[in-house]
Amino acid sequence: MKYRERFERQVVREDVWIPTRDGRVRLHARIWRPADAEADPVPALLEYLPYRKSDWTAPRDAQRHPWYAGHGYASVRVDIRGHGDSEGTPGDEYDEQELADGVDVVNWLARQPWCTGEVGMFGISWGGFNSLQIAALAPEPLKAIVTVCSTDDRYDNDVHYMGGAVLGIDMLAWAGTMLAFAARPPDPANVGADRWLPMWRERLDALDPFIHTWLAHQQRDEYWRHGSVCEDYGAVRAAVLAVGGWNDPYRDTVLRLVEHLPADRVRGLVGPWSHQYPDRGLPPGPAIGFLQETLRWWDHWLKGEDTGAMREPLLRAWVNDPVPPATSYDVMPGRWVGDTEWPSPRVTWQERPLGVDGTPPVPVRSPHHTGIDAGRFFPFGNASDLAPDQREEDGRSVCLDSAPLTERVEILGRPRVRLRLDSATPRAHVIARVCDVAPDGSSTLVTRGVLNLLARHGRDKAVEWTPGMYEDVEFELNATGYAFPPGHRIRVAVSDTYWPWVWPHGERGELTLLPADSALLLPVRSDGEEPPVRFEEPEQAPPLPVTYDVASGPRPERLVTHDVAAGEWTLEVDPRYGGSRTYPDGLRYEENARETYRIRSDDPLSASAVSEWTIRLTRGEDGDEWDAEIVARTELRATATEFVMDSHLEARANGEAVAKRAWHRTTPRTSG
Known part of the structure; x- marks a missing residue:
């Protein structure tokens, strides 16, 4: 990995509030841009997420946002309404309010004196989803997007259903994760010492576990059609660079987008990667110079420069060579291939x-x-x-x-x-x-x-x-x-x-x-002469100096146990999204998660899934300046005729209870 410390343009960072159309809620944004952008305006790039720019995604944000700014862009990271430091209350994933707010942010960015009026969006997973969805709403300033590990089909290519079947492992796990994530408080350092607790109480009162809604819609209906751009590919007017990995569950979307969007404004890229940006160097590799590749895309579509981005094959894909089975590979053997059409006449x-x-x-x-x-x-x-x-x-x-x-x-x-x-x-x-x-x-x-x-x-x-x-x-x-x-x-x-x-x-x-x-x-x-497919080595901005805990003797990531007499199998999973860490501003972020799945070999009604989360945020010695803690538990089981959902949430500030909530829901098994 090469870290780029000096750029052609000096970079400044500022935190701002962005108003939304309802006039009541402001979204909190962090902007990296060239220091001279008001004199020499630049295009804006937006990443729009619920995952907290001030802590959870801060290490990843530091790798790319300053890098884009140093190359002549205003790179903007916004917390979605009701998440992180933004005002308001959290809604369902990709709901109309989220997308309307996103359109407001795009238009606000285009109006700023440091912006040329040209805007791009990018993101991975949630941010890749809403980049596509907002592109389908076609705000005039939005000219191009880079969507990574995302989907065009919320029903059949997401964490809820697959082939019309209820996904046990992520229907429950992601609902439990988002209950804990949505319950996290705003940071008093950003919203004010007198505001954070009232803001937190407001969002805790508004919470409703996602799983209630997801299991209420067991067939593909209007709920799932909303936000699924496969319903109308023609609504997407922006140019789309679609990126995925063969070890990511959403890779099918890349092939559908290059098939259905006009070839003069789409390109697809699929590598051997997991659910990560392709420059991060996480297994399986090889990593590529992804930031440089996206810069070619932005310079072409937002600055009108001839970078050769649209002379690349319509689809660039990695073909894995055979490997012995393993649960991880540092680098997958294989080669890059390029197809100028998709479906390809070579297939x-x-x-x-x-x-x-x-x-x-x-x-x-x-x-x-x-x-x-x-x-x-x-x-x-x-x-x-x-x-x-x-x-x-x-x-x-x-x-x-x-x-x-x-x-x-x-x-x-x-x-x-x-x-x-x-x-x-x-x-x-x-x-x-x-x-x-x-x-x-x-x-x-x-x-x-x-x-x-x-x-x-x-x-x-x-x-x-x-x-x-x-x-x-x-x-x-x-x-x-x-x-x-x-x-x-x-x-x-x-x-x-x-x-x-x-x-x-x-x-x-x-x-x-x-x-x-x-x-x-x-x-x-079939074999034949290949168009060249080459990438630069990965390059990023310098890493954020975050200190990660290295536990002695950590519990296994995946542990399978078998009670032979009972015939019961148990899978315990530690998702390891990042663990506990300390940030350079003194913020301490701790998270501990476990998923447990049980079933007896001969009894389908014995299936149960549990997600458990503890998150604690502190600042100061022993949390004497700020101490907030969330404990969440979500369980799913079923009878022959209905799904049964139980969720619990406790929130504490400085050791005192802020909220304690419990939900019990059932829903008929119409399809699951």
């Missing part, structure tokens, strides 16, 4: 039958802990993120293997499976994994997909299966770039459970699969 569909005539029907009845080796839904650059050797998972599934390959097979895109099935119950799931099986028997996960059979005729309806009737179902797996080598086998592993990724239906079922009438469809990419 053709290869159909591989899963059986031959005469292959008998196969029962699929997986134990309910199948999926315990799925890995993290959101790989974050940690040591236990990725799926381990899949041999144990394969043993809990029906495996259909190819013959040993006689030549390299390189795929790029979204594989599909077509399965001829019958279900013994009206409600069931089917899960398909594609694995690379080496001659020694080791099994590396390549990609996977899920289908809730209730959603087989569309994600907006629930149609029960008629037992005793075979149907053909076809569904896409997650996008990937991967090269299977000669001598290896391609395995399709089929199961009807996948805990804790997929919340099980309420009754024990069984599928019957006809392999001879089923197939794997692979997007095979």
Whole structure:
């Protein structure tokens, strides 16, 4: 990593309040810009998040915002209403108020004397989502965005549902995380010693756990269509650089955006990365000079300079070379490829039958802990993120293997499976994994997909299966770039459970699969001359001098235990979003989180998921200047007919109670 300490233009930083259209609420912003920008105005870049610029994202912000400012931009980091140091109360994710406020910020930036009137937006995850969503609202000053690890489809490509199935692992975990995050107080150093506590009480009184809303909408309806730009790609007028990683759950969006947006104002980039900016150097690498790459994008669209950004291939993608299974890789072997069209004429569909005539029907009845080796839904650059050797998972599934390959097979895109099935119950799931099986028997996960059979005729309806009737179902797996080598086998592993990724239906079922009438469809990419794809080495502004705790003997990131007599499996997860740290201004931020998932192998109604968070913010010796603490717990379980949600929150200031709240909700299992 190269740290750039000196820039052509001197950088200044200021904190300001930005008014919103309702006239009652102001958003708190931090602006880095050239010192001479009022005399020589610059375009503005906006990153708009609920994650607290003053502490939680401050180390990441310091890497990029001053860097952009030094290269001739006003780089702006804004806390969303009701979060961080902004006024007002928190709402649902990407709600109309959030997006309207975002439009107000874009227009406010364009009017400032130091701004040319040209504005860009960028962000990863939440900030990538709302960059796309605000681009679809088309405020006139917004000319270009860079959206990283985001989605165009809030229903079928987010943390709530997958293939129409309720996501157990992040439906609960992210709702629990956001309950704790939304409960964090404003910082008195920024909002005033006399204002922070009333502001905090106001937002605590307004809280409602997200999971109540998410599980109230189990099919794709207007709630999910809001903010899903796939509903109308034509609404996006700004130029879009879409970025993802093969180890991020949202990578499919990059391929859809380069397919559906006009080719003269979109480019796609997919690397081997996790849910992180591609310059941060977190596994898996290789990292790239991402800030330099985005600067080419901004200079082209916001300054009118010929940087060659639009002469790059429409899609630049990393193709992984085969690797032994592991839960982390510092650097993935592979190569960059470029396609000037998407869908690419170099990618053709290869159909591989899963059986031959005469292959008998196969029962699929997986134990309910199948999926315990799925890995993290959101790989974050940690040591236990990725799926381990899949041999144990394969043993809990029906495996259909190819013959040993006689030549390299390189795929790029979204594989599909077509399965001829019958279900013994009206409600069931089917899960398909594609694995690379080496001659020694080791099994590396390549990609996977899920289908809730209730959603087989569309994600907006629930149609029960008629037992005793075979149907053909076809569904896409997650996008990937991967090269299977000669001598290896391609395995399709089929199961009807996948805990804790997929919340099980309420009754024990069984599928019957006809392999001879089923197939794997692979997007095979042919060899040929490649357009050059090159990136500079990573470069950032100097890091923020933050001191991180290094605990002695930390608990495992992922711990699986099996109570043999009870048949119960437990997965305990430490998400490790950053841990405890001390900032140069004396702020001490402590966080401790744990997720726990339990299920018995033979009982779908034994499934339970719990998220627990403790967050403490202090300033001064032993917190004598400021001390605020949040303890949150969220639990999800289910009966045969309904989901049951229990959440608890306690907030304390200087050891005294500020709020204590509890929620209990149930909702019918209409689809989950």
